[in-house]
Amino acid sequence: MSSSCLKEPQVITCKAAVAWGAGQPLVIEQVEVSPPQHLEIRVKVVSTSLCRSDLTAWESQSIFPRIFGHEASGIVESVGEGVSEFSEGDHVLTVFTGECQTCKHCKSGKSNICQRLGLERKGLMHSDQKTRFFIKGKPIYHYCAVSSFSEYIVVHSGCAVKVSSVVPLDKICLLSCGVAAGLGAAWNVADITEGSSVVIFGLGTVGLSVAQGAKLRGASRIIGVDTNSEKGDIGKAFGVTEFLNPNDVNEPIQQVIKNITDGGADYSFECIGDTGMITTALQSCCDGWGLTVTLGVPKTKPEVTAHYGTFLSGRTLKGTLFGGWRPKSDLPSLVDLYTHKKIQLDEYITHKLPFEDINKAFDLMREGKCLRCVISMSN
Secondary structure: OOHHHOOOOOOEEEEEEEEOOOOOOOEEEEEEEOOOOOOEEEEEEEEEEOOHHHHHHHHHOOOOOEOOOOEEEEEEEEEOOOOOOOOOOOEEEEOOOOOOOOOHHHHHOOOOOOOOOOOOOOOOOOOOOOOOEEEOOEEEEOOOOOOOOEOEEEEEHHHEEEEOOOOOHHHHHHHHOHHHHHHHHHHHHOOOOOOOEEEEEOOOHHHHHHHHHHHHOOOOEEEEEOOOOOHHHHHHOOOOOEEEOHHHOOOOHHHHHHHHOOOOEOEEEEOOOOHHHHHHHHHHEOOOOOEEEEOOOOOOOOOOOOOHHHHHOOOEEEEOOHHHOOHHHHHHHHHHHHHOOOOOOHHHEEEEEEHHHHHHHHHHHHOOOOOEEEEEOOO
């Protein structure tokens, strides 16, 4: 249904969890949400989950006041001018990096870094560099062009993916970022082969999703590395075959890994967000064909350092955003895999919380006591 057939959308007033400063508890506020503009849709958020990048940005960034959140699912409330792909009532996933399907990168088939709807860092909408949230006329900034810690949000239609109305929205919201990123790193970026050895640094949701992807590809050894020893048992449910805590060994962890893998793993993944660990991951994979993939978002020290000899020996370092998935083109296939019980999602959800307890979700993640907290936006 085209937007011309719909009643003209109006400003909506709803609840949102607003961050007023770095590290300050979120405050549930009444916010005004503008109507969707050209090629935008307004979505009633049903479920949203807390990602570690939300926590990192909340602790360290300087753009405030702001509404965080980007892993979300919901129902289209209204559509803006020029939108033909979505109609009121459609179920959707929101995504932090879009797919316009017309730019050089989208048409290449080689990249998911959309030139028009890529990662938004200014707290504004892609289309006009303005916000759609206000409190008493004053703008409230977005996060990753999603801001799902609000009952209603406006997103570009290129940053949403239509899904079946029978798929549980409180589960598939995890495919908006973390789980999809890990699976994609294993499948699209590393292209893990059967019988190979894999080492994963950091067993949060992303790292455990890499493990699941490696298991489904038939990797023979999946070594998980984490300073939290409880992750050893948790990892087994997702395919981890061996666990190492760097604090429990007497030599550098990369040396331990090289010793037990006859010179290094075939693939290594850095899922922590520590650029120092990228070097460690590189040193943990083998000469000749060893491949390291980095997925973490560093809070400090964004520069990566490595000895040139590491690369002369044939090792490769790759980075990835969202596991290489093109949201509109590829996410429906992941939803189908979940529907047919070919991938795990439910097992990542360790907590379910009502919207008013959103600060508890931040506490749990900061304390390392959860994988994913799914927040229900309505009772």
